[in-house]
Amino acid sequence: MAHADPDLLTLLALGEPVPDESVEDHLRTCATCRSELAALREVAGIGRETRVERDLPMPSEDVWSRIAAETGQDTSSVVPLRPRRWRAFLAVAAAAAVIGAAGAIAVDRVTTAPVAAEQVLARVDLARLAAAPGSARGSARVVRTDGRTVLRVSVDGMPAPDGLYQVWLFDGAATMIPLGVLTNGQADMPVPDTVDLNTYRVVDVSAQRWGQQEHGTSMLQGQLS
Ligand SMILES: [Zn+2]
Structure with a gap:
């Protein structure tokens, strides 16, 4: 059984409706996905104003530290996750970061990286x-x-x-x-x-x-x- 789609976990973390009910079923049986959702929710908890939905290159360690610094969130639990997961984290981190002017700097840093549209x-x-x-x-x-x-x-x-x-x-x-x-x-x-x-x-x-x-x-x- 495949793990939950990171995009759907992002929606859940942001408190948005999820079109696929099987995600909830999967979460009941998969501790890995539950812990990822928990990490995403933690970050999402400080803001849900906007979402970044573009595919971006994997952020460097620097960017991660800046996101952590600007949002006051610990990214260490998220960084080692499977490669596809960073995108979901980025979406909620960006959502959280736009709350403050300082946070906006982090979003800027990330979204101005070369974008693979x-x-x-x-x-x-x-x-x-x-x-x-x-x-x-x-x-x-x-x-x-x-x-x-x-x-x-x-x-x-x-x-x-x-x-x-x-x-x-x-x-x-x-x-x-x-x-x-x-x-x-x-x-x-x-x-x-x-x-x-x-x-x-x-x-x-x-x-x-x-x-x-x-x-x-x-x-x-x-x-x-
Ligand atoms: Zn899973």
């Missing part, structure tokens, strides 16, 4: 196929970022695979292109410029046995739009 070109909610359990769900987005096109896939509620889950682009007829494998239900997979997404519109997530070369068993599928 993202453009979502297409998206789809993946439909569960017969082989997948009732809890299975997923989504895919085609994102343009840093001058390249990336297929971002996220799945949840899937059983631990007896092998791995692989993501494919499918032309709906005969040809499937393997793009990459999911790690903890997630992956960002570069799409080669030579692949025409108007032709390969179908995103397929398959269960693969170890070493299986050909396409395995489709679990989730959807057509980009």
